[in-house]
Amino acid sequence: MKEIFEIANLIAKEHNINSQAVIESLAEAIKISISKKYGDDSVVKTSLDSSNRVFNIFIEKKVVEKAKNNNEISLEEAKKIDPNANIGDYIDVEFDPEELGRIAVSTAKNVMSKMFKDLEKRVTYEDYSKKIGKIVSGEIWSIGVYNDCIVDFKNAIGILPKKEQSPGDKYIVGETIKAYAMDVLEEPKGVKLILSRTHPGFVKELFMKEVPEVRDGSVEIKAIAREPSKRTKVAVYSKDSKIDPIGTCVGAKGTRISAVVKELGDEKVDVIRWSANLSIYIKNALAPSKVSYIELFEDEKRAKVYVPDEEFSAAIGKMGVNAKLVAKLTGVNIDIIKESEMDKTGHEEKSQKTKEDVIEELMFIESITFNLANKLYENGIKSIEQLKTITLDELESIKGVGEKRAKKIYELLNEIN
Incomplete structure (x- = not known):
């Protein structure tokens, strides 16, 4: 029955499904139609050799002296198939599809139609299952x-x-x-x-499409926070110090980011540098608003962020959107406070160390000057132990440090037990 392969290929091409699956469905349909014609107790077998395009159907029949139904075969006929056949044996007799008859053929067509619909649906489901988490058009x-x-x-x-x-x-x-x-x-x-x-994943996939470095993993999107149609913040990071993750995502003259913004309906998108240091991360997330000081309560996932009075409105954002996005992005409950209200909070009394104490401690490292210690303090570094937790890239990114000084500081930190 080589015709079944030709039929299967035509159907597979028409419905864009696998021809092997079609052949198997055709074989199953024929088996069902034979059972309908000769009874449910009929034992129907198929032999399928796709490589040699050979398909055969067999009905298992019992050898008797004289056959009385379709599931029996006379000893005389059985000997023609297998000379060693004896009464009581079961042998496989090849079936000619032309014996099916009009009703059985109609049954086969109905069965095949249902099978193909189920098969097509299954193939479609499997195909789209692979697209979960992706953008589709x-x-x-x-x-x-x-x-x-x-x-x-x-x-x-x-x-x-x-x-x-x-x-x-x-x-x-x-x-x-x-x-x-x-x-x-x-x-x-x-x-x-x-x-x-x-979904934040929609924004991530847009960056994957527009930024090759995000696709190949050299720039990693660490977190996304979004208020649809208003603003989105994307935290990016690269292990390669030679790659500027922000500049890479923005693209020359903003070409890459503009494509993302256009698809989001001109929604404002901020790309910020991710940091393992929460204070630096929060400060980056609030940019371009300036931050005077951050009081971090890591165990409570909470932070008090002090900003210059003139920066307060921008830091909060229209209807509090900016502050809300920073909290989503960092996973920290943010309380933004005007710098002029710092003393009213009793902040200095609650701190275990004064600013002067912290600066003095940081200056213990040979390469850290007073000005640099002050910069580190403003970036949320409150001790030498905390300084040890930030990466070399993060240290280099702090204004006033630079690559050479960062490496020197790292060498000296490693010498401290």
């Missing part, structure tokens, strides 16, 4: 009664729920839309994708 088909956006993917349907839509987005039927695939469901009517345009 489809055509807007309609807007639902609850303002859900229905997206056509040709062989699947996407649902972009209202809660996953950015307030700044506008959807027009017939236009192409990009969205983040959160989940894929296999339902009776077909495959359904659950989409989002507010």
Whole structure:
């Protein structure tokens, strides 16, 4: 039955599915139709050799003196197949599909139709399952009664729920839309994708698309915090000191970041440098707002951030968005306080060390001058032990340190027990 391979290849090409799976489905359909014709107790076997394009069907029959039904074979006929056959033996008799008849053929067609639909759905589901966590593109088909956006993917349907839509987005039927695939469901009517345009992963995937260094891992996106249609903060890091992660993501003349911003509907995107040191990280996240001092309570995941009075509004942001994003990004509950109110909080009394004590301690390191100690203090470094926790890259990034001095300081720190 070489014809089955030709049929399978045509079907596979038409439905864009694997031909081997089609052949197996065809074989199963034929087995079912034979059972329908000759009874459910019929033992039907198939032999499939794809490499040599050989497909055979066999029915197991009992050897008797004189056959009375389709599941029996006379001893005389059995001897023609196997000369050693005896009464009571079971032998496999090759089946001719032409014996099926009109009803059985109709059954086979119905079975095959259902199998192909199930197979096509399964292949589609597996294909889209690989796209979970990725950006997919489809055509807007309609807007639902609850303002859900229905997206056509040709062989699947996407649902972009209202809660996953950015307030700044506008959807027009017939236009192409990009969205983040959160989940894929296999339902009776077909495959359904659950989409989002507010998920942080959507922003990450946009950077993956626009920035080769993010794709190859030389620049790592450590965290993303987003208030859709308002502002997004992206924390980036590179182990390679020769790579500027911020400049890399922004691109020459802002070409890379502008592509991301455009897809987000001109939403403001801040790219900041990630740091293992929470104080530095918080300060970076608040930039370009200046920070006077950070009082960090790491065990409580809380921080008091003191800023110049004139920077207070910018640090908080419109409707508190900036402060909220900094808290999301760093995982620390941020309390932004005007510098003029520092004494009212009793901050100096609560500190275990005064600023002068900290600066004096830091100046114990030979290469740290008074000015540099003051800079380190402003960047949240309150002790030599804390200084040991930051990386060489982070130390170099502090204004006034530089590559040579950073390396020297690191050498001296390593000498301290």
